[in-house]
Amino acid sequence: MAQDDPGATESRGPEGLGSQVLHRRRLTGDAIFRAVTGAAAVLAFALIALMAYDSISSTGPVFDRFGIWGFVTGTRWSPSFTVYGAIPFIYGTLLTGLISVLIAVPIAIGIALLVTEFLPRRVAGPVAMVVDLLAAVPSVVWGLWGLLVLVPTLRPFEQAVAGSIGHVLPFLGPPTPGPSYFAAGLIVAIMIIPIVAAVTREVFAATPRLQREAVLALGGTRWDVIRQVVLPIGRTGLFAAIILGLGRAIGETIAVTLVIGNSTNMAGSIFAPGFTLASVIANEFNEATESLHPEALIALGVVLLAIAVMINGAGVLVRRRFERGLNRAR
Amino acid sequence: MLADPVALLRPTSPARQFRTRLVMALAFAALVVALVPLAAIAWYVISKGIAVINLDFFTQDPPGDLSAVGGGIRNAIVGTMEMTGVAAVIAVPVGLLVAIFDVEVGRQPALVIRFVIDVLGALPSIVVGIFVYSLVVVAQGHFSGFAGSIALAIIMLPPIVVTTEEMLRLLPRPIAEGARALGLSRWRSFLSVFLPTAFSGIFTGVLLAISRAIGETAPLLFTALGNNFFSLDMSEPMQGLPLLIYRNALNSAFPAAEARAFGAALTLVVIVLLFNLTGRWMVARSRPSGGR
Numbered sequence: 001m002a003q004d005d006p007g008a009t010e011s012r013g014p015e016g017l018g019s020q021v022l023h024r025r026r027l028t029g030d031a032i033f034r035a036v037t038g039a040a041a042v043l044a045f046a047l048i049a050l051m052a053y054d055s056i057s058s059t060g061p062v063f064d065r066f067g068i069w070g071f072v073t074g075t076r077w078s079p080s081f082t083v084y085g086a087i088p089f090i091y092g093t094l095l096t097g098l099i100s101v102l103i104a105v106p107i108a109i110g111i112a113l114l115v116t117e118f119l120p121r122r123v124a125g126p127v128a129m130v131v132d133l134l135a136a137v138p139s140v141v142w143g144l145w146g147l148l149v150l151v152p153t154l155r156p157f158e159q160a161v162a163g164s165i166g167h168v169l170p171f172l173g174p175p176t177p178g179p180s181y182f183a184a185g186l187i188v189a190i191m192i193i194p195i196v197a198a199v200t201r202e203v204f205a206a207t208p209r210l211q212r213e214a215v216l217a218l219g220g221t222r223w224d225v226i227r228q229v230v231l232p233i234g235r236t237g238l239f240a241a242i243i244l245g246l247g248r249a250i251g252e253t254i255a256v257t258l259v260i261g262n263s264t265n266m267a268g269s270i271f272a273p274g275f276t277l278a279s280v281i282a283n284e285f286n287e288a289t290e291s292l293h294p295e296a297l298i299a300l301g302v303v304l305l306a307i308a309v310m311i312n313g314a315g316v317l318v319r320r321r322f323e324r325g326l327n328r329a330r
Numbered sequence: 331m332l333a334d335p336v337a338l339l340r341p342t343s344p345a346r347q348f349r350t351r352l353v354m355a356l357a358f359a360a361l362v363v364a365l366v367p368l369a370a371i372a373w374y375v376i377s378k379g380i381a382v383i384n385l386d387f388f389t390q391d392p393p394g395d396l397s398a399v400g401g402g403i404r405n406a407i408v409g410t411m412e413m414t415g416v417a418a419v420i421a422v423p424v425g426l427l428v429a430i431f432d433v434e435v436g437r438q439p440a441l442v443i444r445f446v447i448d449v450l451g452a453l454p455s456i457v458v459g460i461f462v463y464s465l466v467v468v469a470q471g472h473f474s475g476f477a478g479s480i481a482l483a484i485i486m487l488p489p490i491v492v493t494t495e496e497m498l499r500l501l502p503r504p505i506a507e508g509a510r511a512l513g514l515s516r517w518r519s520f521l522s523v524f525l526p527t528a529f530s531g532i533f534t535g536v537l538l539a540i541s542r543a544i545g546e547t548a549p550l551l552f553t554a555l556g557n558n559f560f561s562l563d564m565s566e567p568m569q570g571l572p573l574l575i576y577r578n579a580l581n582s583a584f585p586a587a588e589a590r591a592f593g594a595a596l597t598l599v600v601i602v603l604l605f606n607l608t609g610r611w612m613v614a615r616s617r618p619s620g621g622r
Contacts (some may be wrong), residue, residue, distance in 0.1 A: 033517030034434060040427035045446060048484065051461035053555055058464055110360025118354050127361065129610060136606045138545025140572045141595045145371045148588065169558055178474070197364075212588045222352040244452070251454025253548040254572070270499060278456045285552055288513045301460040304451070314450035 006120075052305070059299040062292055073301060077264040077280075079288070084296035086303050088266040090111065091183060093307070095275040097249040099185025100192060105242055107189075108196035115197075116204040117226055128201065135194035143258035146187040151178045151259055158182065158271045166269070173269045180262030182270040184279075187259055188249045196245035199319070203237030204230050206326055237322035243315035250300070251308055253278040277304040364501045379596025391560050396577065397584035403594045404558040407573040410601075412581075413475050413554060413570060417482035422536055424483075425490030430520055432491070433498045444495075451488030456548040460486050461601050463552040475568030476508065476560070478554030485546055486539040493535025497528035530612055537609035541602050547572035571598040 001319075062071060062084060074085015111131055115124045155178040166173035211229045220228065261273020262283050275283070281297050281304075288294040390402035428447075432440045458481050466477040505527055509519035525532070547570075550556070556573040557566065571594055578591035 019603055026371075029335065029518070030516045033515075033520075034431075037431035037434065038426045039445060040424055041431045044424050044428060048450065048461065048466075051465045054464040055460050090581045096471055107360045107364050111364060113353070114357035114361055118357060124536050125614075131361070133603075135366065136541065136602055136604060137368075137371060138547070138572060138577070140545070140547040141375065142371070142593055144575060144582075144595055145374055147579055148582060149370065149374055150367075153333075172616070190364075193364050199447050205348040221350045223346070225427070226353065230389060247452050251452075251456070253454065253456040254576060257576060258576075278454055281460070282548060282551055286555070298460055301457050305457045305555070308452060308457070309449055309452050312449055315444075315452075316448045 010092050032259065040058055055298055056302055059295050059302055060247045061093060062295045063298045065292070071296075072303060077189040079284075079290040079296075081295045084289055084292065084299075087279050087298060088264055089275050089277040090303065090307075091266050092260070093278070093304070095274075096185040096188060096260070097182050097246050097277055098237055099270065100188035100249045101242060103186060103189035104193045104196055104245060106243070107243070108193050108200055109238070111193070111197045112200035112204050113226060113239055115201055117222060117230065131197055132150075132194050134190060139191065139252065139254045141259075143255035146255060146259040147179075147184065149184050150187060154178065154180075154186070162271055163267070166271075170268055171270055174271070175267075175269070175273075176271045177261060177273055179195055179259050179273050180269075181260065181269045181274050182298065183265075184256045184260040184274075184276065185270070187255050188252045191252060191255065192248050195248055196241050198227050199241035199244055200234075200238060202233055203234040203241060203322065206237070207233050209325075214324075233326070234322075236318060236325060240315050240319035243311060243318060247308060247312040247315055249312065250276070251278060251304070252276075253282050257282045277301075277307075347491050366408070374504070375592060375595050375599060378589070378592035381578045382593035383596065387593055392558060392574070392590065394558055396581045396587045396590075399586040401590075403571065403574055403590070403597065405557065406571045406594060407597065408562070408599075409475065409557070409569040410544060410571045412564070413478045413550075413568060414482060414540060415541065416476070416479040416484055416564065417543060418536065418540055420479065420483040421486035421490055421539070425487050425539075426494055426525075427488075429494035429498065430492045432495050433518045434516065447488050447491050450484070451492070454548075455485060455546050456551075459549040459552050462549070467553060470565075473553060473555035473567040475554050475564040475566065478550045478568060478570065479564070481549035481553045481589070482543040482546065485543045485549060488544065489539040490535055493538070497531035497535070498524055500531070502526060530615075534612045537612070539603050539608065541605035544605065545572055545577050545598060545602050551576075571601075 060201055064085060066074060071084060072086050072090070074083070075087045076083050076085050077088055078084075097222060111127075115128050119127060133189070155176065158176040158178070158180065161172050162174045162176045207230045211233070213227050215225045256276050257279035260275060260279055262275060264280070265272075265275040267274060277300050281301055283295050285294065288297055338374060372582045386400075387402040388407065389404055390400075391405045392401040392403060393399075406620065411536040428443070432443050434445075462477050462481040462484070466480055467473055469478065505523060506519070509523045514523065550570050550573050554570055556577060557569040559569075561568055575591050575598065578587040578594070581587040582591060
């Protein structure tokens with residue numbers, strides 16, 4: 001970057017003359033500049049805060065009627081009887097989130113290890129890029145593929161598991177119509193693999209070189225490097241990656257709506273159809289004509305917002321702690 | 331990866347070498363498992379999409395009845411381009427200003443802003459849809475393409491701020507010092523030195539933000555709503571490719587709707603990849619000089 005310094009030759013110009021005047025003008029210019037950028041930042045955040053406030057305040061009637069606690073812990077959702085409770089959807093959101101994280105995290109760690117520890121750099125870049133393509137496919141396209149290809153493929157497998165192990169473990173039991181919490185968790189897992197892998201990759205790549213070489217110099221294998229340096233140093237960062245993946249998973253909407261089966265019942269089996277917070281909003285909002293129905297759906301959005309902010313806030317904080325720890329270690 | 335002298339130190343114990351090989355094999359298996367769905371979706375979307383795509387598919391509007399054969403997706407393509415374009419026109423300047431403010435105000439406030447931006451970027455997109463519904467759609471009294479644009483702009487804002495800020499912070503110190511030595515005021519430095527120097531990185535961020543927003547369905551459901559007819563009017567409900575795919579997927583029991591959904595999906599994926607890969611290609615190209 002040494003060559004692109006065109007100003008260097010001009011710096012002998014008469015800029016210094018009348019610096020007093022220049023100085024004052026510069027200050028006003030900069031004051032305006034700061035004011036404009038500051039106003040943009042404040043305005044953008046104020047607008048979004050206003051939207052959040054409007055959404056939350058429009059749910060007033062629902063919370064007035066059921067109480068915040070009553071709504072959040074209500075187990076029944078029945079618009080035709082004006083009964084609204086969020087539990088079936090909170091359950092569905094956490095269950096699909098858990099399934100997706102359980103599937104995605106080991107795969108993402110494997111990919112991150114492969115890219116940072118095993119593959120030569122020339123190959124690692126393109127491999128990482130291909131994995132990132134999973135994230136480039138829009139949610140609705142995953143949903144379309146999930147509905148028409150994945151769900152029919154999964155059905156016989158789900159039936160086989162429910163028919164055998166399902167007798168012993170009820171959470172693997174029937175019903176098995178195809179669309180299910182499990183199908184949703186699986187499709188979300190595919191979608192969050194690149195996100196978890198990308199963060200994990202960064203975490204592993206940030207391992208101090210000296211410590212890696214120390215293990216190698218002591219006669220350690222590359223597995224020893226991973227087990228004794230990369231994983232322990234990256235533990236916090238890995239945790240952050242998992243939380244961020246979970247945060248993304250619970251907000252996934254359209255793909256889930258297309259494969260989860262859309263049932264307001266809360267079933268014990270992961271092969272049963274259900275709903276997540278995001279998918280019930282997407283599915284019912286445009287047809288919500290019963291009394292309090294739209295408000296109750298927005299209230300579900302507020303619950304989702306609260307869960308998402310908690311999870312993602314935790315993820316960001318843990319990630320920062322990892323970065324701080326790394327800076328100290330260096 | 332390993333320097334040659336280190337390779338000389340490689341231990342010979344077969345059991346320990348086996349463990350490394352095993353982990354390597356597992357890691358490789360993880361990659362293969364992740365690539366199976368990618369290959370599968372590529373195959374399905376391309377083969378089923380190609381089958382319905384012809385010139386009429388891009389130049390005609392869909393039939394009023396989703397189950398009817400024929401028609402195209404012109405209204406959705408135009409709607410997506412219009413809504414995303416307007417969203418970019420809103421999000422890019424605001425994103426640049428927020429990023430510059432963030433770089434300018436110093437550590438503590440910048441951390442707060444970054445935290446807000448990070449949380450905003452992690453908001454479920456359906457929540458963004460609800461936000462815009464509550465403010466814009468309720469105030470207007472009806473769904474509109476403009477509301478859809480606002481929602482997409484909110485989706486685009488965080489990635490634009492994050493990349494712009496990163497690019498500005500990555501600028502080599504001599505450039506900042508050069509600008510100062512020239513006696514440039516701060517605003518002048520940003521306008522004529524910093525932003526042009528960081529341009530390719532910022533442009534990449536914008537492209538990636540657009541590629542993400544263009545495929546979003548959830549924020550459009552309660553804002554743009556969708557429209558079976560061709561419309562350029564931003565104050566009316568507007569169709570978008572993701573909305574069209576979603577509605578046809580819901581009706582995929584009809585062969586015509588399924589075919590239309592796959593054709594539109596192929597179109598959408600190609601558009602998204604066009605932005606995404608251009609952006610990535612620019613990142614790869616700019617890395618040796620300005621990257622980390």
